[in-house]
Amino acid sequence: xKNEKSPRSRAVRIFFxxxxxxxxxxxxxxxxxxxxxxxxxxxxxxxxxxxxxxxQGPSAEHPLGxxxxxxxxxxRLAYGGRxxxxxxxxxxxxxxxxxxxxGLLSGYWxxxxxxxxxxVVDALSSIPSLFLAIVMxxxxxxxxxxxxxxxxxxxxxxxAKIVRAAALDVAGNEYIEASRALGASGLQVMRRHVLxxxxxxxxxxxxxxxADTLIICTILGYMQVGINPPxxxxxxxxxxxxxxxxxxxxxxxxxxxxxxxxxxxxNIVGNGLRDSLSTTGGDR
Amino acid sequence: xxxxxxxxxxxxRISFRSPSGTVRAVNGVSYEVRRGEVMGIVGESGSGKSxxxxxxxxxxxxxxxxxxxxxxxxxxxxxxxxxxxMENLRGSEIGxxxxxxxxxxxxxxxxxxxxxxxxxxxxPRVKKKEAWARGVEMLRSxxxxxxxxxxxxxxxxxxxxxxxxxxxxxxxxLRPKLLIADEPTTALDVTIQDQIIRLLxxxxxxxxxxxxxxxxxxxxVADICDRVTVMYGGHVMESGTVNDIFYQPAHPYTRAxxxxxxxxxxxxxxxxxxxxxxxxxxxNLPAGCVFSTRCVHCGGLCRREQPPVRTVGHEHTASCxxxxxxxxxxx
Amino acid sequence: MAENVIxxxxxxxxxxxxxxxxxxxLLRAVDDVSFAVGEGETLGLVGESGCGKTTLGRSVLRxxxxxSGRILFRGADIKKLRDMRPMRRKMQIIFQNPAGSxxxxxxxxxxxxxxxxxxxxxxxxxxxxxxxxxxLELVGLTAEIAGRYPRELSGGQQQRVGIARALALDPEFVxxxxxxxxxxxxxxxxxxxxxxxxxxxxxxSYLFISHDVSVVRHxxxxxxxxxxGRFVETGGADEVAQHPAHPYTRSxxxxxPIPDPELAKARExxxxxxxxxxxxxxxxxxxxxxxxxxxxxxxxxxxxxxxxIAPEHFCACHLYD
Numbered sequence: 025x026k027n028e029k030s031p032r033s034r035a036v037r038i039f040f041x042x043x044x045x046x047x048x049x050x051x052x053x054x055x056x057x058x059x060x061x062x063x064x065x066x067x068x069x070x071x072x073x074x075x076x077x078x079x080q081g082p083s084a085e086h087p088l089g090x091x092x093x094x095x096x097x098x099x100r101l102a103y104g105g106r107x108x109x110x111x112x113x114x115x116x117x118x119x120x121x122x123x124x125x126x127g128l129l130s131g132y133w134x135x136x137x138x139x140x141x142x143x144v145v146d147a148l149s150s151i152p153s154l155f156l157a158i159v160m161x162x163x164x165x166x167x168x169x170x171x172x173x174x175x176x177x178x179x180x181x182x183x184a185k186i187v188r189a190a191a192l193d194v195a196g197n198e199y200i201e202a203s204r205a206l207g208a209s210g211l212q213v214m215r216r217h218v219l220x221x222x223x224x225x226x227x228x229x230x231x232x233x234x235a236d237t238l239i240i241c242t243i244l245g246y247m248q249v250g251i252n253p254p255x256x257x258x259x260x261x262x263x264x265x266x267x268x269x270x271x272x273x274x275x276x277x278x279x280x281x282x283x284x285x286x287x288x289x290x291n292i293v294g295n296g297l298r299d300s301l302s303t304t305g306g307d308r
Numbered sequence: 309x310x311x312x313x314x315x316x317x318x319x320x321r322i323s324f325r326s327p328s329g330t331v332r333a334v335n336g337v338s339y340e341v342r343r344g345e346v347m348g349i350v351g352e353s354g355s356g357k358s359x360x361x362x363x364x365x366x367x368x369x370x371x372x373x374x375x376x377x378x379x380x381x382x383x384x385x386x387x388x389x390x391x392x393x394m395e396n397l398r399g400s401e402i403g404x405x406x407x408x409x410x411x412x413x414x415x416x417x418x419x420x421x422x423x424x425x426x427x428x429x430x431x432p433r434v435k436k437k438e439a440w441a442r443g444v445e446m447l448r449s450x451x452x453x454x455x456x457x458x459x460x461x462x463x464x465x466x467x468x469x470x471x472x473x474x475x476x477x478x479x480x481x482l483r484p485k486l487l488i489a490d491e492p493t494t495a496l497d498v499t500i501q502d503q504i505i506r507l508l509x510x511x512x513x514x515x516x517x518x519x520x521x522x523x524x525x526x527x528x529v530a531d532i533c534d535r536v537t538v539m540y541g542g543h544v545m546e547s548g549t550v551n552d553i554f555y556q557p558a559h560p561y562t563r564a565x566x567x568x569x570x571x572x573x574x575x576x577x578x579x580x581x582x583x584x585x586x587x588x589x590x591x592n593l594p595a596g597c598v599f600s601t602r603c604v605h606c607g608g609l610c611r612r613e614q615p616p617v618r619t620v621g622h623e624h625t626a627s628c629x630x631x632x633x634x635x636x637x638x639x
Numbered sequence: 640m641a642e643n644v645i646x647x648x649x650x651x652x653x654x655x656x657x658x659x660x661x662x663x664x665l666l667r668a669v670d671d672v673s674f675a676v677g678e679g680e681t682l683g684l685v686g687e688s689g690c691g692k693t694t695l696g697r698s699v700l701r702x703x704x705x706x707s708g709r710i711l712f713r714g715a716d717i718k719k720l721r722d723m724r725p726m727r728r729k730m731q732i733i734f735q736n737p738a739g740s741x742x743x744x745x746x747x748x749x750x751x752x753x754x755x756x757x758x759x760x761x762x763x764x765x766x767x768x769x770x771x772x773x774x775l776e777l778v779g780l781t782a783e784i785a786g787r788y789p790r791e792l793s794g795g796q797q798q799r800v801g802i803a804r805a806l807a808l809d810p811e812f813v814x815x816x817x818x819x820x821x822x823x824x825x826x827x828x829x830x831x832x833x834x835x836x837x838x839x840x841x842x843x844s845y846l847f848i849s850h851d852v853s854v855v856r857h858x859x860x861x862x863x864x865x866x867x868g869r870f871v872e873t874g875g876a877d878e879v880a881q882h883p884a885h886p887y888t889r890s891x892x893x894x895x896p897i898p899d900p901e902l903a904k905a906r907e908x909x910x911x912x913x914x915x916x917x918x919x920x921x922x923x924x925x926x927x928x929x930x931x932x933x934x935x936x937x938x939x940x941x942x943x944x945x946x947x948i949a950p951e952h953f954c955a956c957h958l959y960d
Binding site for chain 3: 352353468497498499501502505524525526527528529530531550551554555564565566568569570571572573575579580581582583584586587602
C-alpha cells in the first residue's frame with residue numbers, strides 16, 4: 025500500500041501481471057509489425073503475378089506458398105493485414121471522436137441535447153451494425169475512403185452509449201458536486217473531473233470497437249462489398265481461398281487465422297484493461 | 309457447562325489475496341456462543357468482525373483462504389463441510405440477517421412467496437397454502453399489523469424497517485438455533501433500529517435461540533448483548549460479559565473506544581476523547597500487539613511480541629501486556 | 640452570537656418523485672423552513688432518512704435550486720445572484736462519503752488546490768503548493784500526503800482532505816452533511832474535535848446535518864429537528880435534548896441507544912408505530928399525525944406552526960397551543 029503510485033501506474037502493473045494480457049498484447053504487436061513493417065523488406069509485392077508458380081506449396085522463395093495467380097502469400101497476408109488493420113483503426117478513431125464527444129455532452133449536460141442525441145443514436149443502433157455498414161457503403165458509393173466512413177458510422181452508436189453511461193455515472197459522484205460547490209463552471213468540472221474519469225471506459229471501448237469493426241470489415245471483404253481484389257484484405261483473401269478449401273486449405277486457413285488471432289487478442293486485451301482500469305477493482 | 313456451548317470458534321485465521329499483498333483479516337480468533345445468549349462482536353471496519361461470521365456460514369468470497377482454526381456448531385466441525393450439507397445447515401440451523409435488507413430480498417417475488425419458498429425448500433412436503441399461512445403468521449409475530457397485505461406486496465413497496473422485519477421473519481421461519489446478525493440496523497433510522505432490536509430480543513426470549521450480533525455500535529451492544537467480544541486488526545482484544553466490558557474494561561483499546569462514544573445523555577462541552585493515529589494495515593501487521601501503533605501505554609515489549617490472552621476476571625479475558633507480570637517491565 | 644451569517648426564510652423545495660406505488664407525486668422535500676446561523680455558531684439539524692435535511696443543506700448553498708424563499712448571506716439575498724461562483728468562496732460543504740467525495744484519479748494536493756485554482760488564489764503553483772501544505776497541516780495531515788491518491792488513505796484521512804478542500808477558500812459558513820456518519824468510531828471523535836477546533840479558531844459557522852442525535856448534541860449550540868420537510872422543534876442543544884417537547888423528538892431521543900447496560904435496561908421508551916407499507920405524508924394536518932401517540936382530531940385538520948414554548952425553544956405541535 026505504501027508505495028502505491030498513480031492509478032495509471034497501478035493499472036499498468038495489474039494489466040501486465042496477467043499473463044494472458046501480456047501474451048495478447050505481444051501477439052497484437054507482432055501482427056502490427058508483420059503488417060506494417062515487414063512489407064518493406066519483402067522481395068515481392070502483393071501484385072506480382074507469375075502463373076508459372078501458381079498454387080505452389082511453401083518453399084524457401086515463398087515461405088507460405090503462392091495463390092492461384094502465383095502471388096506470394098506472405099506479401100498478400102502482410103499487405104492484406106495492412107489494409108484490414110489500417111481501415112479498422114481509422115474507422116475506430118473516427119467513431120471514437122464522434123461517439124465520444126456525443127456521449128460526453130449527452131451524458132454530462134443531459135437535458136434536451138441528451139434527448140435528441142440519444143434518439144439519433146437509438147436510430148443508428150436499431151440497425152445491426154453489419155447491415156448499417158453495408159447500407160452506408162451503398163449510400164456513400166464505393167471506394168476505400170467511403171468504406172472507412174461506413175464502418176465508422178456503424179461504430180458510433182455503441183461508443184456514444186457507453187461514454188454517455190460512463191459520464192452519467194461520473195456526474196452522479198459527490199466529487200462533482202464538491203467541485204461545483206468550490207465554484208467550478210460546467211466546463212471546468214468537465215475538464216478537471218469528468219474527462220479523466222471517463223477515460224478508462226473510453227479506452228476499453230476503443231479496444232472493443234477495434235475487434236467489432238475488424239470483424240465487420242473482413243465480413244464485408246468476404247462478401248465482396250468491402251475492399252475488393254486485387255487489393256488484398258484478410259476478408260477477401262478468405263473469399264478467394266474458399267474455393268480451394270479442400271485441395272489447398274492453406275489459402276483459407278491463413279487469413280482466417282489472422283482474423284481470429286487478432287480479434288481474440290483484442291478481446292483479451294479488452295478484458296485485461298477492464299480489470300486493471302477500475303479504481304476499486306482487484307482489491308479485497 | 310460444555311453442553312451449553314452452541315458454537316465455538318477457535319484459532320481462526322483467514323486471509324485474502326489482493327493486488328497490494330495478502331490481507332490478514334482474521335488472525336487467530338476464538339470465541340464461543342452459548343445456548344440462549346446474545347454474543348456481541350464489536351469492532352471498527354477492518355477489524356475482521358464480519359469475516360469470521362461469513363466464514364462459519366461458508367459465505368467467504370473466492371479470494372479468501374481459511375488458513376487454520378476450527379468452527380464447531382453443536383460439536384460438529386463446519387469448516388470443510390460439503391456445500392450441500394452447509395446449505396442444509398444455513399437457514400434451518402443457522403439463520404443470518406444482513407445490513408442491507410434491500411439486496412437480500414428478491415424484488416420480483418412477493419414477500420409471501422419468498423417466505424413460503426424458504427419453508428418449502430427445507431420441508432418439501434408442506435403445501436403451498438400452508439407455507440403461505442405460516443409466512444403470514446411469522447410476519448404478524450414480527451409486529452407487522454396488516455400481515456396479509458404485506459405478504460402480497462413486493463420488496464420495493466416496503467420501507468427499510470419493514471424489509472428488515474421481513475428478513476428477520478425469513479431467517480426465523482425454520483427456527484434456527486443460531487441467528488447471525490451482521491449490522492442489521494446500521495442502515496436504519498434510530499426509531500426503527502430501536503424496534504428491530506427489541507423485536508430480536510423478544511424472539512430470542514420466545515425461542516431460546518442464540519444470536520451472534522456483529523456491530524460497531526456500543527449503544528446497541530449495551531442494549532441487547534449478554535457477552536461481548538471486542539476485535540481489532542483481526543485479533544480479539546477483550547472478551548467478557550456486557551457489564552465487564554462497560555464497567556471494567558481491561559484493554560486500553562476497549563477503554564479508549566468507550567470514551568470516544570458521544571452520548572446523547574451528556575452535555576459535556578469538552579472535546580471528545582479520541583484514539584489517535586491510523587488503523588493497522590492488514591497487509592502489513594506489526595510484529596507485536598496489533599494495537600501497539602495507537603496505544604498510549606505502548607512499550608517496547610508491545611512492539612516486539614504479541615500479548616497472550618490473560619484472564620482478568622470470571623469469564624473476562626483480555627489480550628494486553630499491561631495485564632501480565634511481564635507488563636511491569638514494559639511501562 | 641452577534642450577527643447572523645446565514646438567514647433562511649420560508650425556503651421550499653419540491654421534487655416530482657415516483658412513489659413506491661408507482662405513481663408520480665410531488666414530494667415536498669423542504670417545506671417553508673426558516674432559520675438563522677450566527678457567527679461561530681453551530682446549528683445541528685437532525686432527522687431521519689427522507690426528512691429533507693440533505694436537500695435543505697444543498698438548497699442553502701444553491702447546489703440544488705430552491706423553489707421559493709430567501710437565503711441571506713450577511714444580509715444579502717444570494718438567491719437573486721445570477722452567478723453564484725464568487726459567493727462559493729464564503730460558503731462550503733463537507734460531504735458524508737469520504738471516498739466518494741474525492742476524485743479517485745486526482746492527487747490529494749490537487750484536490751485541495753482545486754478551489755485555489757478556480758478562484759485564482761495564490762500567484763503561482765509554488766505558492767499554492769505552500770498553501771496546500773498549510774491546509775493539510777491545519778487538518779492534522781502531513782504535507783507528504785499531497786502526492787498520494789485518495790484510495791491510499793484511510794476513511795478518517797480522506798475526510799480530513801475533504802475538510803481541507805472546503806477550508807481552502809477560507810469560508811465563513813460550512814454545511815457539514817453527515818460529515819462524520821460514515822466514519823469509524825475512533826475517527827468520528829477526531830473529526831468532531833477538528834471541526835470544533837476549526838470553528839472556534841476561525842469563527843466558522845456550521846449547519847451540521849446528521850441523523851445521529853448524540854453527535855449533533857455534542858457539536859451543536861442549537862438543534863433543529865426536521866420531520867418530512869418541516870422543522871418540528873428548535874432550541875438550545877441541551878434544552879432540546881433534556882426537555883424534548885415534540886412527540887417526534889421525544890421518540891427519537893428515547894430510541895437512541897445509550898452505551899451503558901444498566902441505563903439501557905432502566906430506560907423508558909416512547910414507542911411510535913410504523914405503518915406496514917411506507918405511506919406518503921398526509922396532505923392535511925400535522926405530518927407526524929399518522930405516527931403520533933398523542934394525535935387528536937385537531938392534528939388531522941390543521942398543521943401546527945412553530946411557536947415559542949420556552950425562551951428560545953420552539954415547537955410545532957398542537958399540544959402546546
